[in-house]
Amino acid sequence: MKNKYWFFLASHIFVSDKKDRLLLYDTQLGKRLFVVESEPIQLVRRIYEDENLGSVELSERDFSVAVIRDFINDVVASGMGQLVDAQQQPIKPVVLLPILSLNFDVERFKDKENADAILSKNISKYLLDINIILNGSCQQECIHCGDYCKQFFCCCKNEHTQSLPKGFLTDLLRQISYFPVQTINLTGGNIYQYEDLGIFETLNDNGKKIFNFYVHYQNYQENSVVDRQNIHLMINYPVNMGKLKEVHLLTQEKKTKYHLIIENEEQYNELELALSKIGIEDFEVHPFYNGDNLCFFEESVFLSEEDILANPISMREIFRNQKLNANSFGSLYILPDGDIKANLNSAVIGNLKQDRIVDVINYEMMQNTAWRRVRSDEPCLNCVYQYLCPPISNYERVLNRPNLCHIHKT
Ligand code: SF4
């Protein structure tokens, strides 16, 4: 073959390059192409060399190598790239490569002297939701109380903790009244034992904030403040059918959402049946790891290759996964003693008593206890799905594993 060709990948193809393996991923159609032979891997790496500006010239020698020829044919046939005759297009194509380049990248400026000033600009927009635990008292005796809340937002009793002082709460709501954050999730203990619930009406007079009250169904009772907001009913196993029916009757005209906590398939089947008997078909399911149900988690929570690739993953999502943890980013947790965390499983980053929320956000952006935790440990670090996979969740933290997938067993 005498002709020369230009070869390049389409701009919507994400390349995940790991040591001796490479994945070409079509962010629009979800198609993928794995490359394990060294010659095509080197070819793709050449495309990404700065001086090549996204395309490479192929010589006759390149085409004489069967693995390169096959690779190029696969890429072109799948619409992931193009081969252009250099005689017809003598000027080398310049292709914009999908490389994440952020003007605003905390890691790039966090050690600079004026880091605080840079970050403080518009800092309130980073806060996406606030999760407040109002009190710790509750008369129920759920076996796994105290562990649920480490895996998903749920009530949690602690008889030794005080209730969140009214002054702390008032001050917090005032501070965020002009923040863009809209969602405020609230739970206890038994929130009905919190004396100052009325505050959520008086301090939301412009009605801009959305309050979600997370209540165990056994604790539910009619309340003029809570009932005007969104009610989230937590249901664990075994279910008290009489109480569930009663609560359903009391809440069916209200904005109510049901949450099932399940430890295995049998519990799921029983709870689903219980809900369907009273006409509830719409609910959210929260698998709960009790230390003894790994098999259930392996079957229902661990990701397979098919799960990861089930739907196209956009370039935006992939870039986002490179820089922040979408499960944690923007969330703050307020404990009854005023302590503030970026995730219930991570370290305390402030206290309402002495810290302003903007300073706490600033601190988290810099110190990264949770918001920017990405898949940067083995085995994810060297896995081609590193940034295609959903971000690290509380389940990884609680199971004390870097990954919950069937692709790399740890
Ligand atoms: S109802 Fe909630 S707070 Fe009360 S014991 Fe059960 S899990 Fe704990």
Ligand code: SF4
């Ligand atoms: S090892 Fe990590 S990145 Fe790879 S598939 Fe598993 S969870 Fe995803």
